[in-house]
Amino acid sequence: MTTDLAVPAPAHDHLDVPAAQLRSAELEEAIRKDPGRFRVLTGDRPTGRLHLGHYFGTLHNRVRLQDMGVEVFVLIADYQVLTDRDVAERLTEYVEDLLLDYLAIGVDPERSTIFAHSAVPALNQLLLPFLSLVSTAELGRNPTVKDEIAHSSQASVSGLMFTYPVHQAADILFCKANLVPVGQDQLPHLEIARTIARRFDNRYGDGGAPVFPEPEALLSVAPLLLGTDGTKMSKSRRNAIALSASADETAKLIRGAKTDAERRITYDPVARPEVSSLVLLAALCLDRDPHEVAEEIGDRGAAALKQVVTEAVNDRLAPIRARRTEYDRDRGFVRKVLREGNRRANAIADDTLHEVRAAMKSLY
Incomplete structure (x- = not known):
């Protein structure tokens, strides 16, 4: 070379x-x-x-x-x-x-x-x-x-x-x-x-x-992805979703993620960092624009946002987790x-x- x-x-x-x-x-x-x-x-x-x-x-x-x-x-x-x-x-x-x-x-x-x-x-x-x-x-x-x-x-x-x-x-x-x-x-x-x-x-x-x-x-x-507590994502802070986490563990972590009191979901990393980080995570997993993801959720609030994020993350990580389990057996x-x-x-x-x-x- x-x-x-x-x-x-x-x-x-x-x-x-x-x-x-x-x-x-x-x-x-x-x-x-x-x-x-x-x-x-x-x-x-x-x-x-x-x-x-x-x-x-x-x-x-x-x-x-x-x-x-x-x-x-x-x-x-x-x-x-x-x-x-x-x-x-x-x-x-x-x-x-x-x-x-x-x-x-x-x-x-x-x-x-x-x-x-x-x-x-x-x-x-x-x-x-x-x-x-x-x-x-x-x-x-x-x-x-x-x-x-x-x-x-x-x-x-x-x-x-x-x-x-x-x-x-x-x-x-x-x-x-x-x-x-x-x-x-x-x-x-x-x-x-x-x-x-x-x-x-x-x-x-x-x-x-x-x-x-x-x-x-x-x-x-x-991409600027925050941890579930709204601070920098880090292993030591226990606020990150591990690639090896189960689907249920992932859902539990996302349910507990910090958001804000505003019901309408928008993508605004400066004014709404916690909500925007969740929107961005879903968008990255779906290979989509975060503004489009936020617009689709609209007035359905944080619960709907977390459901979208959970499904997107688990779908994206499913094949990775399956391969990890297979390698773990050997x-x-x-x-x-x-x-x-x-x-x-x-x-x-x-x-x-x-x-x-x-x-x-x-x-x-």
Whole structure:
């Protein structure tokens, strides 16, 4: 696979959101023309079962890219949960839950590589030379790191959390991914990976082809879906509908969702965020415009809205849940998928580390 992009990247600041949006549109066109030129790295922390926010925010897009012919690597970022003691104690369970969710939504292990962070030693060995290419001041200025530190429930911030952007750079660059689907808030992380790729070449390159491509952002326009309590949808807040939830569990959660006192249903995310989030959820599940969905419900009120949402969600998730149940009956196959993904990732990581050591003149 070549790491050259199908469209030459323009010289602009990748932290400039409008420029990143324009570039993403160009990349989408390039993908349609020649998907084989692209290698994507994406993934999740195994902190619990995935929910509808994940599905419409990132998971659906991964399957779309895979089905278009893009080479997709899906990382289970198990090392990144080590600061959470409760999760770490149930790590095997959460990793397998994540695998089941991936397989159920359509990630195909024949076409995509699913692997665990901790199972690829050469990937993690890249962290040391990469850390030498960035300063502590640069890491401290990273807005995502600052936000993690500000909202951390820990008494102190671990070095793992502080160096998270460099870990993510190793995740992206080990397989020479040239495309990373991200939200706007993740652009600073990706810029660290781009910076490391450039600096490695400047310090160790011999004037030939660079060891690492500079990965580009494929901005995803994730829909704003609120949790059932009207706040941000989150596993930890217990306000999300898991992909693996039963139809009855889903109905119960939606019945308890927060709405407002106005009877007529409209789609107005600013003035009526809770009602609009439910309308949007139904529209996404039905592949329809949310204004049309709201207009059809009209004066029938919140009860009718919740009934429409419940039926739409359960219909959309029914085949996903059926596949998940089927895979759950064969955990041996699920573990085999991860072993094979780890094998593929290790082969690539070993080759990349050999290139890095050769460039650094450290092949002894």
